[in-house]
Amino acid sequence: MISCRDAVRQLWEYLDGAVDDAARARIAEHLGFCRRCCGEVEFAHELRRFLADHGTEELPADVNARLRATLNTLENER
Amino acid sequence: MAPSTARPTFAAIASLHLGRLYSIARPLVADQAEDAVQDCLLKAYRAYGQLNDPAAAGAWLTAILVNCCRDRARAQARHPATVDIDEVEDFSLFAKIAGEDPFPYSDSLHLDFLHQFGRDDVRAVLLALPSIYRAPLVLVHMHGFATKEVARMLHAPLGTILSRLHRGRKLFERRLWDHAERNGLLTKERA
Numbered sequence A: 001m002i003s004c005r006d007a008v009r010q011l012w013e014y015l016d017g018a019v020d021d022a023a024r025a026r027i028a029e030h031l032g033f034c035r036r037c038c039g040e041v042e043f044a045h046e047l048r049r050f051l052a053d054h055g056t057e058e059l060p061a062d063v064n065a066r067l068r069a070t071l072n073t074l075e076n077e078r
Numbered sequence B: 001m002a003p004s005t006a007r008p009t010f011a012a013i014a015s016l017h018l019g020r021l022y023s024i025a026r027p028l029v030a031d032q033a034e035d036a037v038q039d040c041l042l043k044a045y046r047a048y049g050q051l052n053d054p055a056a057a058g059a060w061l062t063a064i065l066v067n068c069c070r071d072r073a074r075a076q077a078r079h080p081a082t083v084d085i086d087e088v089e090d091f092s093l094f095a096k097i098a099g100e101d102p103f104p105y106s107d108s109l110h111l112d113f114l115h116q117f118g119r120d121d122v123r124a125v126l127l128a129l130p131s132i133y134r135a136p137l138v139l140v141h142m143h144g145f146a147t148k149e150v151a152r153m154l155h156a157p158l159g160t161i162l163s164r165l166h167r168g169r170k171l172f173e174r175r176l177w178d179h180a181e182r183n184g185l186l187t188k189e190r191a
Helices: A004-009 A011-016 A021-033 A035-053 A061-077 B010-015 B018-050 B054-076 B085-089 B093-100 B109-115 B119-127 B131-142 B147-153 B158-182
Strands: none
Touching: A004 A011, A004 A021, A004 A035, A011 A021, A011 A035, A011 B158, A021 A035, A035 B093, A035 B109, A035 B131, A061 B010, A061 B018, B010 B018, B010 B054, B018 B054, B018 B119, B018 B131, B054 B131, B054 B147, B085 B158, B093 B109, B093 B158, B119 B131, B119 B158, B131 B147, B131 B158, B147 B158
16 A cells, blocks of 8 residues: 555656556555545646646747748748 | 649748747747747758658657757756755645645635746746756647657657656646745735
8 A cells, every 4th residue: 555645756657657557556546545645636637737738839920920031041042 | 643742842841830849949948939949940951851751840840949949058058946856756736735725715726826827937937947857848748749759859768758757747846836936926816
Protein backbone atom coordinates (compact mmCIF):
# COMPACT_ATOMS: atom_id res chain seq x y z
CA MET A 1 0.00 0.00 0.00
CA ILE A 2 1.47 3.36 -0.96
CA SER A 3 1.13 6.63 0.93
CA CYS A 4 -0.52 9.83 -0.33
CA ARG A 5 2.96 11.32 -0.67
CA ASP A 6 4.09 8.54 -2.99
CA ALA A 7 0.86 8.65 -4.98
CA VAL A 8 1.05 12.44 -5.48
CA ARG A 9 4.69 12.26 -6.52
CA GLN A 10 3.77 9.99 -9.43
CA LEU A 11 0.41 11.48 -10.31
CA TRP A 12 1.26 13.25 -13.57
CA GLU A 13 3.30 10.29 -14.78
CA TYR A 14 0.29 8.11 -13.93
CA LEU A 15 -1.94 10.37 -16.01
CA ASP A 16 0.63 10.36 -18.84
CA GLY A 17 0.69 6.55 -18.82
CA ALA A 18 4.41 6.79 -18.05
CA VAL A 19 4.49 4.45 -15.03
CA ASP A 20 4.95 0.71 -15.20
CA ASP A 21 2.07 -1.71 -14.64
CA ALA A 22 2.94 -2.39 -11.01
CA ALA A 23 3.09 1.31 -10.13
CA ARG A 24 -0.13 1.95 -12.06
CA ALA A 25 -1.90 -0.76 -10.05
CA ARG A 26 -0.58 0.64 -6.74
CA ILE A 27 -1.70 4.19 -7.57
CA ALA A 28 -5.10 3.00 -8.83
CA GLU A 29 -5.58 1.03 -5.61
CA HIS A 30 -4.70 4.11 -3.57
CA LEU A 31 -7.09 6.30 -5.57
CA GLY A 32 -9.80 3.74 -4.93
CA PHE A 33 -10.09 4.76 -1.31
CA CYS A 34 -8.34 8.15 -0.94
CA ARG A 35 -10.68 11.08 -1.61
CA ARG A 36 -7.92 13.64 -1.13
CA CYS A 37 -5.78 12.07 -3.85
CA CYS A 38 -8.82 11.86 -6.14
CA GLY A 39 -9.00 15.63 -5.71
CA GLU A 40 -5.33 15.80 -6.69
CA VAL A 41 -6.08 13.80 -9.85
CA GLU A 42 -8.96 16.06 -10.76
CA PHE A 43 -6.79 19.14 -10.23
CA ALA A 44 -3.95 17.64 -12.28
CA HIS A 45 -6.45 17.24 -15.15
CA GLU A 46 -7.45 20.89 -14.70
CA LEU A 47 -3.83 22.01 -14.73
CA ARG A 48 -3.20 20.10 -17.96
CA ARG A 49 -6.22 21.78 -19.55
CA PHE A 50 -5.00 25.11 -18.17
CA LEU A 51 -1.60 24.69 -19.84
CA ALA A 52 -3.15 23.55 -23.13
CA ASP A 53 -5.56 26.50 -23.08
CA HIS A 54 -2.66 28.93 -22.70
CA GLY A 55 -0.58 27.46 -25.52
CA THR A 56 -1.78 29.74 -28.28
CA GLU A 57 -0.41 33.25 -28.49
CA GLU A 58 -1.90 35.78 -30.84
CA LEU A 59 0.40 36.44 -33.78
CA PRO A 60 0.52 40.25 -34.04
CA ALA A 61 -0.35 41.56 -37.51
CA ASP A 62 2.97 43.39 -37.91
CA VAL A 63 4.97 40.29 -36.92
CA ASN A 64 2.90 38.17 -39.30
CA ALA A 65 3.56 40.66 -42.11
CA ARG A 66 7.33 40.63 -41.50
CA LEU A 67 7.49 36.83 -41.36
CA ARG A 68 5.54 36.55 -44.62
CA ALA A 69 7.82 39.13 -46.19
CA THR A 70 10.77 36.93 -45.24
CA LEU A 71 9.10 33.94 -46.89
CA ASN A 72 8.48 35.97 -50.05
CA THR A 73 12.08 37.11 -50.13
CA LEU A 74 13.31 33.53 -49.74
CA GLU A 75 11.05 32.32 -52.56
CA ASN A 76 12.23 35.13 -54.85
CA GLU A 77 15.86 34.19 -54.21
CA ARG A 78 15.39 30.87 -55.99
CA MET B 1 -4.02 12.24 -66.25
CA ALA B 2 -1.77 11.31 -63.35
CA PRO B 3 -2.26 13.37 -60.18
CA SER B 4 0.24 16.16 -59.71
CA THR B 5 3.13 15.23 -57.40
CA ALA B 6 4.66 18.70 -57.39
CA ARG B 7 6.30 19.44 -54.07
CA PRO B 8 4.79 22.47 -52.33
CA THR B 9 7.09 25.47 -52.04
CA PHE B 10 8.80 26.14 -48.74
CA ALA B 11 6.83 29.38 -48.36
CA ALA B 12 3.52 27.57 -48.92
CA ILE B 13 4.37 25.03 -46.22
CA ALA B 14 5.93 27.41 -43.70
CA SER B 15 3.16 29.99 -43.96
CA LEU B 16 0.72 27.43 -42.53
CA HIS B 17 2.79 27.15 -39.35
CA LEU B 18 3.72 30.75 -38.54
CA GLY B 19 1.13 31.19 -35.78
CA ARG B 20 2.09 28.00 -34.01
CA LEU B 21 5.82 28.67 -34.30
CA TYR B 22 5.34 32.08 -32.74
CA SER B 23 3.19 30.58 -29.96
CA ILE B 24 5.92 28.09 -29.13
CA ALA B 25 8.69 30.69 -29.22
CA ARG B 26 6.97 33.25 -26.94
CA PRO B 27 7.22 31.29 -23.66
CA LEU B 28 10.71 30.10 -24.63
CA VAL B 29 12.43 33.40 -25.51
CA ALA B 30 9.85 36.09 -24.70
CA ASP B 31 10.44 39.25 -26.74
CA GLN B 32 12.87 37.48 -29.06
CA ALA B 33 10.12 35.21 -30.38
CA GLU B 34 9.88 36.96 -33.74
CA ASP B 35 13.66 36.83 -34.20
CA ALA B 36 13.69 33.15 -33.26
CA VAL B 37 11.00 32.39 -35.86
CA GLN B 38 12.96 34.39 -38.45
CA ASP B 39 16.10 32.33 -37.60
CA CYS B 40 14.01 29.19 -37.93
CA LEU B 41 12.65 30.16 -41.36
CA LEU B 42 16.12 30.86 -42.73
CA LYS B 43 17.57 27.59 -41.43
CA ALA B 44 14.56 25.58 -42.53
CA TYR B 45 14.62 27.12 -46.00
CA ARG B 46 18.23 26.04 -46.48
CA ALA B 47 17.42 22.53 -45.24
CA TYR B 48 14.08 22.15 -47.04
CA GLY B 49 15.51 19.52 -49.36
CA GLN B 50 16.01 17.24 -46.34
CA LEU B 51 12.28 17.22 -45.50
CA ASN B 52 11.06 14.03 -47.13
CA ASP B 53 7.42 14.26 -46.09
CA PRO B 54 5.78 17.70 -46.29
CA ALA B 55 3.06 16.37 -43.96
CA ALA B 56 5.72 16.21 -41.22
CA ALA B 57 6.62 19.88 -41.69
CA GLY B 58 5.05 20.97 -38.39
CA ALA B 59 7.28 18.81 -36.22
CA TRP B 60 10.28 19.45 -38.47
CA LEU B 61 9.90 23.24 -38.23
CA THR B 62 9.30 23.00 -34.48
CA ALA B 63 12.52 21.03 -33.97
CA ILE B 64 14.46 23.72 -35.85
CA LEU B 65 12.69 26.48 -33.92
CA VAL B 66 13.43 24.92 -30.53
CA ASN B 67 17.13 24.84 -31.36
CA CYS B 68 17.02 28.46 -32.54
CA CYS B 69 15.33 29.40 -29.25
CA ARG B 70 17.97 27.51 -27.30
CA ASP B 71 20.75 29.41 -29.09
CA ARG B 72 19.05 32.71 -28.37
CA ALA B 73 18.43 31.82 -24.73
CA ARG B 74 22.12 30.96 -24.35
CA ALA B 75 23.17 34.23 -25.94
CA GLN B 76 20.73 36.09 -23.73
CA ALA B 77 22.39 34.39 -20.72
CA ARG B 78 19.34 34.64 -18.53
CA HIS B 79 19.87 33.28 -15.07
CA PRO B 80 16.55 32.33 -13.48
CA ALA B 81 16.37 32.14 -9.72
CA THR B 82 18.25 29.17 -8.32
CA VAL B 83 16.06 26.12 -8.03
CA ASP B 84 16.06 23.70 -5.16
CA ILE B 85 14.46 20.65 -6.70
CA ASP B 86 14.20 18.85 -3.36
CA GLU B 87 12.20 21.75 -2.01
CA VAL B 88 9.53 21.38 -4.71
CA GLU B 89 9.50 17.58 -4.98
CA ASP B 90 6.77 17.21 -2.39
CA PHE B 91 4.96 20.44 -3.20
CA SER B 92 1.29 20.03 -4.02
CA LEU B 93 -0.47 23.07 -5.45
CA PHE B 94 -3.79 21.31 -4.83
CA ALA B 95 -2.99 20.97 -1.12
CA LYS B 96 -1.54 24.48 -0.90
CA ILE B 97 -4.70 26.05 -2.33
CA ALA B 98 -6.93 23.94 -0.07
CA GLY B 99 -4.81 24.77 2.98
CA GLU B 100 -4.46 28.51 2.35
CA ASP B 101 -8.06 28.87 1.12
CA PRO B 102 -7.47 32.19 -0.70
CA PHE B 103 -11.10 32.61 -1.74
CA PRO B 104 -13.15 31.63 1.33
CA TYR B 105 -16.52 32.10 -0.34
CA SER B 106 -15.65 30.02 -3.37
CA ASP B 107 -17.34 26.73 -4.07
CA SER B 108 -14.80 25.95 -6.81
CA LEU B 109 -11.64 27.10 -5.05
CA HIS B 110 -9.05 25.40 -7.25
CA LEU B 111 -10.62 26.49 -10.53
CA ASP B 112 -11.01 30.03 -9.22
CA PHE B 113 -7.31 30.04 -8.42
CA LEU B 114 -6.43 29.10 -11.99
CA HIS B 115 -8.87 31.64 -13.41
CA GLN B 116 -6.88 34.46 -11.84
CA PHE B 117 -4.07 33.89 -14.35
CA GLY B 118 -4.02 35.66 -17.68
CA ARG B 119 -1.83 34.72 -20.62
CA ASP B 120 0.88 37.17 -19.55
CA ASP B 121 0.94 35.66 -16.05
CA VAL B 122 1.34 32.13 -17.39
CA ARG B 123 4.12 33.23 -19.73
CA ALA B 124 5.88 35.03 -16.88
CA VAL B 125 5.74 31.88 -14.72
CA LEU B 126 7.11 29.76 -17.55
CA LEU B 127 9.90 32.23 -18.33
CA ALA B 128 11.00 32.08 -14.69
CA LEU B 129 11.69 28.35 -15.01
CA PRO B 130 15.12 27.11 -16.12
CA SER B 131 14.97 26.47 -19.86
CA ILE B 132 15.75 22.76 -19.53
CA TYR B 133 12.40 22.35 -17.75
CA ARG B 134 10.49 24.98 -19.70
CA ALA B 135 10.91 23.58 -23.21
CA PRO B 136 9.48 20.09 -22.48
CA LEU B 137 6.53 21.63 -20.60
CA VAL B 138 5.71 23.97 -23.47
CA LEU B 139 6.08 21.32 -26.16
CA VAL B 140 4.25 18.48 -24.40
CA HIS B 141 1.55 20.20 -22.38
CA MET B 142 0.89 23.34 -24.39
CA HIS B 143 1.41 22.00 -27.92
CA GLY B 144 0.64 18.32 -27.63
CA PHE B 145 3.91 16.78 -28.83
CA ALA B 146 4.65 13.25 -27.67
CA THR B 147 7.50 12.88 -25.20
CA LYS B 148 9.42 10.68 -27.68
CA GLU B 149 9.15 13.40 -30.31
CA VAL B 150 10.37 16.02 -27.84
CA ALA B 151 13.32 13.81 -26.93
CA ARG B 152 14.32 13.76 -30.60
CA MET B 153 13.85 17.52 -30.95
CA LEU B 154 15.95 18.29 -27.90
CA HIS B 155 18.55 15.59 -28.66
CA ALA B 156 18.07 14.06 -25.21
CA PRO B 157 17.25 10.53 -24.03
CA LEU B 158 13.56 9.86 -23.35
CA GLY B 159 14.27 9.24 -19.65
CA THR B 160 15.89 12.66 -19.36
CA ILE B 161 12.86 14.34 -20.93
CA LEU B 162 10.45 12.47 -18.62
CA SER B 163 12.51 13.51 -15.62
CA ARG B 164 12.62 17.14 -16.76
CA LEU B 165 8.87 17.09 -17.35
CA HIS B 166 8.28 15.79 -13.84
CA ARG B 167 10.47 18.46 -12.27
CA GLY B 168 9.19 21.14 -14.62
CA ARG B 169 5.59 20.45 -13.61
CA LYS B 170 6.46 20.57 -9.92
CA LEU B 171 8.36 23.81 -10.39
CA PHE B 172 5.53 25.24 -12.47
CA GLU B 173 3.03 24.49 -9.67
CA ARG B 174 5.29 26.09 -7.08
CA ARG B 175 5.97 29.15 -9.23
CA LEU B 176 2.25 29.59 -10.01
CA TRP B 177 1.59 29.97 -6.31
CA ASP B 178 4.59 32.30 -5.82
CA HIS B 179 3.48 34.44 -8.78
CA ALA B 180 -0.06 34.66 -7.45
CA GLU B 181 1.18 35.75 -4.03
CA ARG B 182 3.65 38.27 -5.43
CA ASN B 183 1.20 39.83 -7.85
CA GLY B 184 -1.84 40.11 -5.63
CA LEU B 185 -3.86 37.47 -7.49
CA LEU B 186 -4.98 35.94 -4.20
CA THR B 187 -6.66 39.04 -2.89
CA LYS B 188 -8.96 39.80 -5.80
CA GLU B 189 -12.69 39.67 -5.35
CA ARG B 190 -14.27 36.76 -7.13
CA ALA B 191 -15.69 37.72 -10.51
